[in-house]
Amino acid sequence: xxxxxxxxxxxxxxxxxxxxxxxxxxxxxxxxxxxxxxxxxxxxxxxxxxxxxxxxxxxxxxxxxxxxxxxxxxxxxxxxxxxxxxxxxxxxxxxxxxxxxxxxxxxxxxxxxxxxxxxxxxxxxxxxxxxxxxxxxxxxxxxxxxxxxxxxxxxxxxxxxxxxxxxxxxxxxxxxxxxxxxxxxxxxxxxxxxxxxxxxxxxxxxxxxxxxxxxxxxxxxxxxxxxxxxxxxxxxxxxxxxxxxxxxxxxxxxxxxxxxxxxxxxxxxxxxxxxxxxxxxxxxxxxxxxxxxxxxxxxxxxxxxxxxxxxxxxxxxxxxxxxx
Amino acid sequence: xxxxxxxxxxxxxxxxxxxxxxxxxxxxxxxxxxxxxxxxxxxxxxxxxxxxxxxxxxxxxxxxxxxxxxxxxxxxxxxxxxxxxxxxxxxxxxxxxxxxxxxxxxxxxxxxxxxxxxxxxxxxxxxxxxxxxxxxxxxxxxxxxxxxxxxxxxxxxxxxxxxxxxxxxxxxxxxxxxxxxxxxxxxxxxxxxxxxxxxxxxxxxxxxxxxxxxxxxxxxxxxxxxxxxxxxxxxxxxxxxxxxxxxxxxxxxxxxxxxxxxxxxxxxxxxxxxxxxxxxxxxxxxxxxxxxxxxxxxxxxxxxxxxxxxxxxxxxxxxxxxxxxxxxxxxxxxxxxxxxxxxx
Numbered sequence: 001x002x003x004x005x006x007x008x009x010x011x012x013x014x015x016x017x018x019x020x021x022x023x024x025x026x027x028x029x030x031x032x033x034x035x036x037x038x039x040x041x042x043x044x045x046x047x048x049x050x051x052x053x054x055x056x057x058x059x060x061x062x063x064x065x066x067x068x069x070x071x072x073x074x075x076x077x078x079x080x081x082x083x084x085x086x087x088x089x090x091x092x093x094x095x096x097x098x099x100x101x102x103x104x105x106x107x108x109x110x111x112x113x114x115x116x117x118x119x120x121x122x123x124x125x126x127x128x129x130x131x132x133x134x135x136x137x138x139x140x141x142x143x144x145x146x147x148x149x150x151x152x153x154x155x156x157x158x159x160x161x162x163x164x165x166x167x168x169x170x171x172x173x174x175x176x177x178x179x180x181x182x183x184x185x186x187x188x189x190x191x192x193x194x195x196x197x198x199x200x201x202x203x204x205x206x207x208x209x210x211x212x213x214x215x216x217x218x219x220x221x222x223x224x225x226x227x228x229x230x231x232x233x234x235x236x237x238x239x240x241x242x243x244x245x246x247x248x249x250x251x252x253x254x255x256x257x258x259x260x261x262x263x264x265x266x267x268x269x270x271x272x273x274x275x276x277x278x279x280x281x282x283x284x285x286x287x288x289x290x291x292x293x294x295x296x297x298x299x300x301x302x303x304x305x306x307x308x309x310x311x312x313x314x315x316x317x318x319x320x321x322x323x324x
Numbered sequence: 325x326x327x328x329x330x331x332x333x334x335x336x337x338x339x340x341x342x343x344x345x346x347x348x349x350x351x352x353x354x355x356x357x358x359x360x361x362x363x364x365x366x367x368x369x370x371x372x373x374x375x376x377x378x379x380x381x382x383x384x385x386x387x388x389x390x391x392x393x394x395x396x397x398x399x400x401x402x403x404x405x406x407x408x409x410x411x412x413x414x415x416x417x418x419x420x421x422x423x424x425x426x427x428x429x430x431x432x433x434x435x436x437x438x439x440x441x442x443x444x445x446x447x448x449x450x451x452x453x454x455x456x457x458x459x460x461x462x463x464x465x466x467x468x469x470x471x472x473x474x475x476x477x478x479x480x481x482x483x484x485x486x487x488x489x490x491x492x493x494x495x496x497x498x499x500x501x502x503x504x505x506x507x508x509x510x511x512x513x514x515x516x517x518x519x520x521x522x523x524x525x526x527x528x529x530x531x532x533x534x535x536x537x538x539x540x541x542x543x544x545x546x547x548x549x550x551x552x553x554x555x556x557x558x559x560x561x562x563x564x565x566x567x568x569x570x571x572x573x574x575x576x577x578x579x580x581x582x583x584x585x586x587x588x589x590x591x592x593x594x595x596x597x598x599x600x601x602x603x604x605x606x607x608x609x610x611x612x613x614x615x616x617x618x619x620x621x622x623x624x625x626x627x628x629x630x631x632x633x634x635x636x637x638x639x640x641x642x643x644x645x646x647x648x649x650x651x652x653x654x655x656x657x658x659x660x661x662x663x664x665x666x667x668x
Contacts, residue, residue: 042521043492158615186382186548191595191609213522216551216597220604239601257526259551260599261581265558270527274491 004175004207005031005054010067012046012053021278023049025231027067028305031175031224036201036208038218038239040254041228042275047211050228051177053077055094056084071175089120093168095178098161098185103152109133109163110148116170136166139204140196158189162196169204176200178210182217194220216260219243227251230276230286233305237312247314249291285317293318341510341542342394342427344369346403349389349569350622362620363389365569365628367403368647371510374540376533376561378553378577380592384617386569388432388514391546395429395512396420408509425455425506430513434495434520438487444476444498445483451505474501474531493524500531510542511535517552525549529556550596554581562653565589568618568628571647575654585656588629610634627659635660 010027013020023046031037041047052058054069056077069076071092076084088094096102103112113133117124124132134144140162152160161181168176181197182190198221201208212218218225218239225242227235227250235248246252253271273290276282282289288298297317305313306320349364363386371377381387392398393405396412404411407423415423431437438447448467452458458466471479474497487495496516503511513532517525529545529552536543547553557563557577565573565586573586584590591610598604612632620628627633630640640659647657 042523156616187550187592188382188595188612189615190597192611192615194597195609195611214597215522216599219599219601220597243599243601254523255599257523258599259526259529259549259555261551261554261593261596262598262600262603263551263555265555268526268555270525270530271523272527274494274524275521 002033003030004033004072005209006068006070007031007050007054008068008070010050010053010069011065012049012058012067013063013065014049014059015061015063016279019279022281023062023231023278024053025281027228027231027233029226029233029236031207031209033174034201034205034207035223036197036210036221038222038225039209039211039228040213040215040218040225041211042213044278045228045275046231046278047213047228048179049231051094051179051209051211055088055092055177057094085120089116089168089173090171091173092175092177093171093173095161095164095168095176095181097180097183098157098164102164103160105152108149108151109155112163112167113170116167120171122171132170133166136169137163139169139200140166142166156189157185158192161185161189161193165196165200169200172204173206175207175209178208180212181210183213190217197221214258215254216258227254230281231278232286232302232315233313234287234316235312235314236305237310237314241310241312245310245312247308247312247319248287248316249293249318250287253290285315339372340370340406340409341373341375342369342371342544343406343409344390344394344403345406347390347393347400347405348402348622349386349393349398350401360621362622362624363569364393364400365620365644367571369394369564369571369574371542371544373509373542374536375542376536376557376577377543377564378545378547378556378561379564379566380547380550380553381566382548382592382617385566387546387548387566390566391429391512391514391544394544395427396424397429426509428503428506428508428511430496430499430503430511430516432515432518434487434492434499437499438495438502440487442486443483444471444485444487444490447487447498448501448505451502455506470501470504471498473504473535474498475527476501491524492520493528496520496528497531500535504535508541510544512544512546514546515548516545517547517549525552526555532556533559550592553577557581565592568620570628570644570657571655572629572658573656574647579651579654583654585650585654585661586629586658587633587635587660627657 008028010024012024013022027050039047053064114129137144137147142162182193222239225239226233229250235251246255256269257271276286284300285298285303288294303315303317305315307313308319345368347364347367351361351363353359379387393400445467448470449463452463452466468479476482476497517528532543535541545556553563561577563577563580564571567588573589584593594610614632618628626641627645630636637659645657645659647655649655650661
């Protein structure tokens with residue numbers, strides 16, 4: 001398994017009236033072929049900014065300051081529009097959140113498929129389009145006859161999310177990037193989508209990168225987890241490493257505060273304090289105001305990402321030279 | 325003063341804060357050609373002083389409607405709701421107004437339930453002024469006390485700030501402080517954590533537990549998150565699982581989670597994400613026959629879950645199973661469960 005995507009020192013900000021929101025502050029991580037990477041963080045921690053920056057779909061007030069996103073040695077951020085179009089959807093496809101009205105309410109499902117094909121300059125006739133779309137809908141276990149000519153309002157939340165996944169699979173990409181694929185869905189539908197993504201990964205040999213706020217969902221699906229806090233990756237490791245031996249105090253706190261059905265309820269401890277505003281993030285390590293191990297150095301210096309034994313990467317002053 | 329009103333009721337009912345019996349709700353659609361949708365079907369619930377109750381279900385199962393009916397924000401189509409033993413529909417306006425403060429409702433979305441142009445002080449102080457007629461220095465002290473109760477400390481720091489200065493968790497705390505202004509005996513909260521960051525969710529549930537423990541306020545939570553429901557009730561309290569507008573299982577939290585009886589409850593628990601990658605990879609998640617939300621009308625027959633259930637019997641399609649006790653303080657509405665001790 002080789003590397004397929006490498007993100008290096010990604011920095012992005014949003015310009016707002018009050019100043020700049022530093023939503024991604026030096027994000028680096030690697031993604032291996034046919035693996036599942038989860039980016040886990042709370043709302044407004046900058047997790048969606050990372051995928052928006054990677055796919056160059058930042059909103060108008062977003063600015064990419066520096067960084068590289070290498071897809072098979074090609075820097076996506078340096079490509080011109082036409083070159084990028086050739087990679088988008090054919091190699092890397094984005095699945096937006098179904099809950100955020102990503103489907104056009106005035107268009108039938110088949111029209112969405114047609115639009116996608118046209119936008120990428122592929123000349124399929126109608127039969128070919130229907131054949132391809134039906135095949136992809138069957139992959140996500142939807143009945144093409146029932147769904148193809150339906151309007152989005154006729155579909156349930158879980159079905160819409162599956163239509164979006166089918167749409168992303170249309171041009172057989174190598175990498176699927178999903179923004180919150182299961183949030184705003186019910187428990188049963190969520191578990192169904194997770195099972196589906198697991199199967200797609202196996203049968204199609206694709207690479208998945210997904211963003212979630214729920215670390216328990218990441219535990220179900222991901223091979224590697226990047227934990228984001230206030231625009232920084234604080235820990236990056238294999239899923240078993242994260243759950244068996246969390247290193248960063250935020251990861252520890254997050255794991256201690258999730259109310260999973262199988263958790264020991266008497267051991268649940270909420271993390272004190274609130275997530276910081278990214279307009280004026282705290283100095284040094286951005287977690288220090290909520291951290292029980294905070295030292296002087298944490299207030300002054302931003303901890304670098306260091307590799308620890310076992311393949312873990314952690315950005316915390318407790319580890320490495322200053323720490324234990 | 326308000327206690328006195330409760331005392332006037334029957335002696336038995338004094339402990340009962342809210343009793344819901346036989347409540348149903350039918351939504352009507354269309355004008356010329358009326359279509360009916362049964363949202364709640366024969367709900368029976370009782371909440372006593374200092375109880376904890378969590379209503380669990382997916383979206384479209386009627387849990388918000390039930391909470392709203394309990395709080396008298398909506399009227400039932402059938403059945404009755406009693407507050408402190410008195411029927412709220414037949415109560416005189418002035419009596420109801422007095423009891424209204426005893427039952428408080430916390431809305432789901434703290435981003436839209438708080439007035440954006442009022443300071444945090446006013447959000448808590450206005451209801452105190454209006455309902456309790458508190459003024460001046462006493463008012464300030466009372467606001468401070470309430471904000472400290474919900475963990476918004478130091479209270480003075482927040483007085484002149486606005487809701488947008490708070491995080492989702494902070495806003496929800498403020499909404500809870502506002503609900504406490506009338507000295508309620510019961511707080512009903514609809515999905516209080518669904519709009520809140522992961523790391524702050526446990527803290528909000530903990531706050532409800534503390535309010536229940538320290539001030540003996542009965543708390544009713546509506547949740548779709550099974551884990552949170554378990555966290556809220558593992559020490560004490562009851563769980564009611566709602567499916568298709570019907571309570572399919574109800575009982576002590578510890579019992580329901582240790583020994584779920586209804587097939588829906590089992591699937592729900594089994595499908596919730598576990599925070600353990602090893603377990604997540606090894607377990608087999610049961611797939612339902614259908615994931616559609618059941619559309620029921622008052623004429624619908626059979627168990628609402630029958631169309632999705634993997635263990636359905638012929639009679640599930642015809643007869644709606646009643647909610648009966650299976651063990652002490654643990655009820656289920658399922659022919660399979662009844663069959664086990666009835667037929668053999």
